[in-house]
Amino acid sequence: MLFNNPPLTPSLQQKGDNRMAYVGRFAPSPTGPLHFGSLLTAVASYCDAKAQQGQWFVRIEDTDIPRIYPGSEQHILECLEAFQLYPDAEIIFQKDRLDLYEAVIDQLHVAGQVYACACTRKMLGSNHIYAGTCRNLSLAFEQQAIRVKVEDQSICFQDRLQGQHCSNLKEDLGDFVLKRRDGIINYQLAVVVDDYLQGITHVVRGADLLDNTERQIWLAQLLGYPTLSYMHLPLAMNAQGQKLSKQNLAQALDPKQAPELLQQALLALHQPAVALDRPEIMLQQAVAQWNTDLIPHSIELEGHFL
Ligand SMILES: [Zn+2]
Incomplete structure (x- = not known):
């Protein structure tokens, strides 16, 4: 641990030193409209939090401004309203919080844990693991990418659905x-800082983010933040075995069909059936019946919502 006292205090820390036993979140990126796969994550994170008398927050991960898809932020908000997935605190937008992330980079800089990297994409070539070329060059930070140092060390965590997952930081991931370089704060940093500041204890998200987890645990350790509990949901596939994603042009959720879609989402998660009703009532029932042991290892979908 680099800092004896974590540099930033969670804004939502509970009274006294009783941190909430469970604080979960749904953190979509507005890089396209929400689709059925996003709904699975929203519903699972919500039910899991509420089934454990926890709180559930929503955070819009919109630091990657060039990738923001027009109208998708509005669509996320409309869907949350239509599905009556009401967060327990005001929704936060990462693009309003860039100063916080910069402050954390400054702290890591003071501690000698980050450095500027001048490598171009061409220089990096097809090597996915950075060789540390600029690590000891002490380049000025202006107009350069900023990398965090990793050590030759394995990080393992026990995922609630996927079991044990490990990476060697140096060999598998690299700095x-x-x-x-264009000034955009990377997802890894913003996630770690906001999970800490929001007092998040449990992360429920799609398995496409599984391989990011060791990086995030490492960063949290460097900053003296607690390690979180993780549950990575199986990705929803269509009948052709393709991941349901914005890239595959998965159909946007239709807020007008919220009850039907909610029912489909609970079925896809292999939860007990819930009768069609107002989403709020359906969610109450889903929370009461919520059982993570039933969640399948793979989710194949068919039907009109693809
Ligand atoms: Zn470099």
């Missing part, structure tokens, strides 16, 4: 980017 990774916290801030891009």
Whole structure:
């Protein structure tokens, strides 16, 4: 641990030193409209939090401004309203919080844990693992990518659905980017900082983010933040075995069909059936019946919502 006292205090820390036993979140990126796969994550994170008398927050991960898809932020908000997935605190938008992430980079800089990297994409070539070329060059930070140092060390965590997952930081991942040369704050940094500041204890998200987890645990350790509990949901596939994603042009959720879609989402998660009703009532029932042991290892979908 680098800092004896974590540099930033969670804004939502509970009274006294009783941190909430469970604080979960749904953190979509507005890089396209929400689709059925996003709904699975929203519903699972919500039910899991509520089934454990926890709180559930929503955070919009919109630091990657060039990738924001017009109207998708509005669509996320409309869907949350239509599905009556009401967060327990005001929704936060990462693009309003860039100063916080910069402050954390400064702290890591003071501690000698980050450095500027001048490598171009061409220089990096097809090597996915950064060789540490700029690590000892002491380049000025202006107009360069900022990387965090990793050590030759394995990080393992026990995922609630996927079991044990490990990576060697140096061999599998390499020093990774916290801030891009164009000034965009990387997802890894913003996630770790906000999970800490929001007092998040449990992360429920799609398995496409599984391989990011060791980086995030490492970063949290460097900053003296607690390690979180993780549950990575199986990705929803269509009948052709393709991942349901914005890239595959998965159909946007139709807020007008919220009850039907909610029913489909609970079925896809292999939860007990819930009768069609107002989403709020359906969610109450889903929470009461919520059982993570029933969640399948793979989710194949068919039907009109693809
Ligand atoms: Zn470099």
